[in-house]
Amino acid sequence: MVDVILGLQWGDEGKGKIVDFFAKDYSVVARFQGGPNAGHTLYVNGQKIVLHQIPSGIFHPGIKNLIGNGVVLDAVTLKRECASVAALGVDVKKNLFISERAHLILPTHRALDKAAELSKGEQKIGSTLKGIGPTYMDKTGRNGLRVGDLLDKNFTTQYIKLRLKHQRLLDNHNFQEDISAWETEFFEAIEFLRSLNIVNGEYFINDAISSGKRVLAEGAQGSMLDIDFGTFPFVTSSNTVSAGVCSGLGIAPQRIREVYGVTKAYCTRVGSGPFPTELNDETGETLRKIGNEFGATTGRPRRCGWIDLVALKYACMLNGVTAIVMTKADVLDAFATLEACTAYQIDGKETAQMPFQLDPAKMQPAYRSFPGWEQAITEFRNDSELPQAMQSYIQFIEEYLGVPVKFVSNGPGRDQLIERKG
Numbered sequence: 521m522v523d524v525i526l527g528l529q530w531g532d533e534g535k536g537k538i539v540d541f542f543a544k545d546y547s548v549v550a551r552f553q554g555g556p557n558a559g560h561t562l563y564v565n566g567q568k569i570v571l572h573q574i575p576s577g578i579f580h581p582g583i584k585n586l587i588g589n590g591v592v593l594d595a596v597t598l599k600r601e602c603a604s605v606a607a608l609g610v611d612v613k614k615n616l617f618i619s620e621r622a623h624l625i626l627p628t629h630r631a632l633d634k635a636a637e638l639s640k641g642e643q644k645i646g647s648t649l650k651g652i653g654p655t656y657m658d659k660t661g662r663n664g665l666r667v668g669d670l671l672d673k674n675f676t677t678q679y680i681k682l683r684l685k686h687q688r689l690l691d692n693h694n695f696q697e698d699i700s701a702w703e704t705e706f707f708e709a710i711e712f713l714r715s716l717n718i719v720n721g722e723y724f725i726n727d728a729i730s731s732g733k734r735v736l737a738e739g740a741q742g743s744m745l746d747i748d749f750g751t752f753p754f755v756t757s758s759n760t761v762s763a764g765v766c767s768g769l770g771i772a773p774q775r776i777r778e779v780y781g782v783t784k785a786y787c788t789r790v791g792s793g794p795f796p797t798e799l800n801d802e803t804g805e806t807l808r809k810i811g812n813e814f815g816a817t818t819g820r821p822r823r824c825g826w827i828d829l830v831a832l833k834y835a836c837m838l839n840g841v842t843a844i845v846m847t848k849a850d851v852l853d854a855f856a857t858l859e860a861c862t863a864y865q866i867d868g869k870e871t872a873q874m875p876f877q878l879d880p881a882k883m884q885p886a887y888r889s890f891p892g893w894e895q896a897i898t899e900f901r902n903d904s905e906l907p908q909a910m911q912s913y914i915q916f917i918e919e920y921l922g923v924p925v926k927f928v929s930n931g932p933g934r935d936q937l938i939e940r941k942g
């Protein structure tokens with residue numbers, strides 16, 4: 521049996537914290553897509569940790585953590601991250617497993633990412649420049665190198681062949697940067713990677729399921745960044761929706777039980793692309809300040825706005841969300857009035873469906889207003905303590921979406937999560 525935790529917006533919904541909280545009830549936590557473009561923040565014993573490649577169950581000693589075949593892996597980031605979790609007492613040789621089918625991010629993939637973004641000018645995606653797009657392109661283009669290839673004695677020959685191919689592309693882009701230092705780091709890191717548990721991920725996970733163990737699949741990015749259903753082309757290069765769990769881990773759809781969709785009580789986006797409810801004003805600035813909305817991977821300021829229920833309902837449909845986890849509710853504590861987008865006005869017509877293209881010039885969000893609760897909620901631990909104005913805001917959202925909001929997060933800490941009984 522597999523449960524899933526994934527993001528319903530444009531990423532950074534607080535998935536890391538939620539996975540860390542839920543993990544204690546599972547035997548395996550597995551990442552199924554994305555790569556080091558992710559930045560999942562956890563607080564362990566009050567200390568802040570940001571994970572990019574390692575699943576967020578790693579701080580629970582009895583839990584196995586799998587990097588699935590659907591992930592693209594940067595050995596350099598992984599080595600660095602292993603060192604930082606090992607310093608906190610984690611035994612990665614015991615609790616971390618990597619699918620031999622996961623594709624490797626090469627130094628030239630990172631260079632290609634940079635070159636592609638530069639060539640797009642104003643139209644750039646706002647990529648994290650971690651090499652995600654070019655690595656997935658080599659996967660679907662059937663050129664890429666996989667973790668399992670590291671165990672082949674011809675790995676270096678294969679690497680040089682692919683590097684040559686990339687060099688020609690980089691020359692076309694007139695890319696001049698010297699990447700030899702990245703290569704040195706890469707070869708040191710793959711030596712380390714070879715010493716970790718490289719496994720057949722699909723048997724690893726299916727054996728666990730067959731023996732009655734509970735598996736938690738951890739999404740990266742968010743549904744609106746999905747390669748098929750997100751705001752294309754301003755998306756990432758993987759399927760971030762729950763369908764990606766099957767192809768990214770090698771499990772059958774009927775194995776999936778709960779799909780926990782994580783959403784902020786408002787909305788953010790980092791990088792380019794349409795964002796209907798974005799607030800380019802003082803309110804947006806206040807959300808950014810109170811919510812500390814700066815990217816966990818790149819440090820970029822996140823764009824902020826009100827919750828977008830049209831996009832959320834679309835994400836619930838795509839993922840088959842069975843329960844919602846609402847994070848960062850405390851960030852709204854200070855607001856006298858809250859808004860929630862309930863429809864889009866496009867060319868004078870109102871719709872509650874996600875259109876083919878979100879063209880900011882042609883659309884206007886329609887809002888419903890709510891009174892704020894104007895009180896601090898971070899110390900609360902029980903549903904019954906939550907202010908009535910907040911309950912009304914949440915009830916409207918769950919009725920609109922047709923999915924219960926089962927958990928409310930009221931701070932970044934491990935214990936700041938309230939289960940709603942209603």
Ligand code: GDP
Nearest residue numbers: 532533534535536560561816848929930931932
């Ligand atoms: P992820 O990528 O979905 O794991 O989210 P990030 O870690 O990139 O961003 C979420 C940020 O919000 C992190 O800094 C978390 O520590 C913080 N956070 C998570 N939940 C809450 C919450 O309920 N309230 C507040 N104030 N911060 C939270």
Ligand code: IMO
Nearest residue numbers: 531532557558559646647648740741756790791
């Ligand atoms: P987590 O898992 C927020 C965004 C980038 C850019 C677009 C494409 O922490 O929620 P890419 O590097 O994939 O080519 O970038 O996607 N993006 C994220 N935004 N959270 C993330 O991950 C993201 N991963 C990628 O900013 O707009």
Ligand code: MG
Nearest residue numbers: 532559560816
């Ligand atoms: Mg993040």
